[in-house]
Amino acid sequence: MMDRKKTLAAIARHVTDADIVLPVYSTAFDWLDVRPSPLNYLSHGAMGLASSHGLGLALGRRDKRVIVLDGDGSLLMNIGTLVTIAEAAPKNLFHFVSENGTYEANGGHPIPGRGVVSFAGMARAAGHKNVHEFSDLKNFEQQIGDILAGQGPVFTCLKIVSSGEQERDYSRLHGPHVRKAFRDALGAG
Amino acid sequence: MSVSESAAAQKSAGLSGQSIIAEIKAARIDHIISVPDITTSEGLLRPLAKMSDPRFIRICKEDEGVAICAGLSYTGKRGLLLIQQTGLLDSINAIRGNAVEYNLPICMMVGLLEKEVGVPPRQSKKYGVRIVEPILEAMGIVYHEIEEQGDVAKIRPAIDQCFAESKPVVLLIGQRPKQ
Numbered sequence: 001m002m003d004r005k006k007t008l009a010a011i012a013r014h015v016t017d018a019d020i021v022l023p024v025y026s027t028a029f030d031w032l033d034v035r036p037s038p039l040n041y042l043s044h045g046a047m048g049l050a051s052s053h054g055l056g057l058a059l060g061r062r063d064k065r066v067i068v069l070d071g072d073g074s075l076l077m078n079i080g081t082l083v084t085i086a087e088a089a090p091k092n093l094f095h096f097v098s099e100n101g102t103y104e105a106n107g108g109h110p111i112p113g114r115g116v117v118s119f120a121g122m123a124r125a126a127g128h129k130n131v132h133e134f135s136d137l138k139n140f141e142q143q144i145g146d147i148l149a150g151q152g153p154v155f156t157c158l159k160i161v162s163s164g165e166q167e168r169d170y171s172r173l174h175g176p177h178v179r180k181a182f183r184d185a186l187g188a189g
Numbered sequence: 190m191s192v193s194e195s196a197a198a199q200k201s202a203g204l205s206g207q208s209i210i211a212e213i214k215a216a217r218i219d220h221i222i223s224v225p226d227i228t229t230s231e232g233l234l235r236p237l238a239k240m241s242d243p244r245f246i247r248i249c250k251e252d253e254g255v256a257i258c259a260g261l262s263y264t265g266k267r268g269l270l271l272i273q274q275t276g277l278l279d280s281i282n283a284i285r286g287n288a289v290e291y292n293l294p295i296c297m298m299v300g301l302l303e304k305e306v307g308v309p310p311r312q313s314k315k316y317g318v319r320i321v322e323p324i325l326e327a328m329g330i331v332y333h334e335i336e337e338q339g340d341v342a343k344i345r346p347a348i349d350q351c352f353a354e355s356k357p358v359v360l361l362i363g364q365r366p367k368q
Contacts, residue, residue, distance in 0.1 A: 041263075045286030049256035052248075056260020056268065059220065059244070080249025088246055179291060186263055 002137040004098060005163035008034045008069070010141045011096070014148045015067065018189070020057055022050045023069035025105040027098050028173055029166045031069060038185035042173040048077030051085065051095055058090035058152075061186070065148070068095045072119065073103040073111045079122065085153050086127030093152045098160045105168070123155035135159035206232025206366035208341050214243070216348035218269045218296070220261055222246045222254040226273035228300025232366030234271060243269070251276030252283035258295050259287045267352060273300040274321050277359070281324070288357035289328055295357040296348055306364045310334065325359055336363035 004027065012035040015021060022041040023031035031040065041057065044050045054068040075081070075097050085093060101114040111117075120133040132147060134140040134156070147154055172178065210233065213221075221243050225234060238245045248254045251272045258268035277284075277299050288295035304310060304318045313319050325332045331350075333343045344360060351358040 041260075043291060045256065045259065045291055046252065046283045049252065049283060049287075052253040052256030053260040056257040056262075056266075057264060058260075059246070059257075060261045060264025060266040078250070078253060081253055084246070084248050084253055183263055 001135055001159050001161045002140060003163050004100075004160045005030050005034060006137055007098070007140060007158055007160055010137070010144050011067070011069070011148075014145050016065075019065045019067055020054075020061070020186070021067045021069065022054050022057075024050045024071050024074050026162065026166060027069045027071060029168060030163060032172060038181040041182055042178050043182075048074045048081075050074060051081045052078060054093055054095070055081070055085055055088060055090065058093040059088065062090070062092055064092060066090070066093050067148070068093070070095060070097040071104070072097055072099040072101065072117075073106075075119065076111060076113075076117075082123050082126035082128065082155070085155075086123075086129075089153055091152050094148060094154045094156070096156045096158055098158050100160050100162060104162060119157040120155070123157075128153060128155045130154040132156040133159070202338065204232070204335065204338055204341065204362070204364060204366040206236065206368050208338070209233060209335070209344060209362075209366055210236060212341055212344035213237075213269060213298075213348075216267070216345045218267045218348065219243050220246060220257075220266060220268040221271055222248055222257050222268055223271040224248055224251050224254070224273075224276050226271065226276075226300035226302070228273060228302055228304075228362055228365050229271060229298070230365075232368050233298075233362075236368065237271070250279070252280040255280050255283040255287055255295055259291070259293045262294050262352075262355075267294075267348070268296065269348070270295065270297045272297065273302045274317065274361075275302060277321070278317075278324070281328075284330070284357065285328065289330065292355050293357070294352045294355045296351045296360075297357065298360045298362060300362045304363055307336075310361060310363065321361065330357050330359055332359040332361055334361050334363055 058066040254270040261268040303315045
């Protein structure tokens with residue numbers, strides 16, 4: 001298993017100032033520590049929908065790489081998104097799911113199918129051609145550059161563990177200032 | 190023929206699917222996002238699915254579509270979510286968060302499954318039809334009934350207003366448009 005913050009730091013080393021990143025819940029709070037940016041898209045309106053927001057952004061801005069940092073509980077709430085993204089096939093969409101087997105933001109209760117469900121397997125079965133799964137940080141650090149340099153859509157499952165306690169101030173995700181900052185930054189380039 | 194019979198006859202004269210599509214295009218919609226709906230299946234959905242412009246995106250569940258339209262809106266693109274009212278009801282939380290609380294221009298065209306032609310939605314015998322408009326009013330969402338051909342002219346201004354004001358709109362399709 002990989003420490004989440006170290007895993008996110010590995011991704012961040014290959015993210016540019018032009019990229020749009022959509023992190024969710026616990027991943028979002030760690031990502032904000034690792035890589036604050038006005039092009040972090042943090043307000044998803046309802047649990048599970050980050051990858052669908054990402055698809056809309058990827059379709060609307062084909063000049064930009066769109067990186068979704070999903071959670072396993074979130075993905076289970078919108079599992080059809082794997083099929084939709086595979087069919088729409090945006091070349092600029094990169095979908096990561098952090099799998100820790102829990103609804104971490106909702107009390108740490110286990111997800112259904114914990115330890116049994118294969119998110120990579122479901123992505124392949126949904127029609128994704130580029131699918132990866134990592135549980136070793138060194139291996140991931142070696143390959144993440146090539147994954148993000150390739151052509152989307154790509155689905156990557158990251159088997160992670162929490163990096164520890166977080167201060168969860170949800171206004172950092174859902175506040176109107178967050179959406180305005182994103183809109184302004186996207187409009188600027 | 191009584192006045193009410195005459196009104197019902199006019200409403201049953203039908204809706205032109207091509208005229209609705211023309212309004213959608215005139216309103217600069219560039220993406221149609223859809224889960225199939227039997228009310229709009231032949232007159233709208235099938236012809237729209239054959240077009241390259243607007244681009245047609247098939248989705249698995251309606252709340253996905255709310256989020257896709259939200260993402261598109263930040264890029265300056267105009268999405269139209271084409272669904273039926275069962276999907277609207279299923280997506281209320283996504284609409285609550287994205288369209289209402291975030292003030293995003295989520296534009297929805299909603300076929301009213303099982304609505305009787307010429308009967309206002311809230312007077313329908315079908316519970317699933319009667320509740321739609323009161324729910325939209327409770328959520329503060331603007332809606333328009335598209336029941337007869339004369340209503341088609343409401344579509345372009347409603348879509349333009351949705352995007353100009355960055356607020357959701359629901360266009361309720363009250364009978365099956367003809368091809």
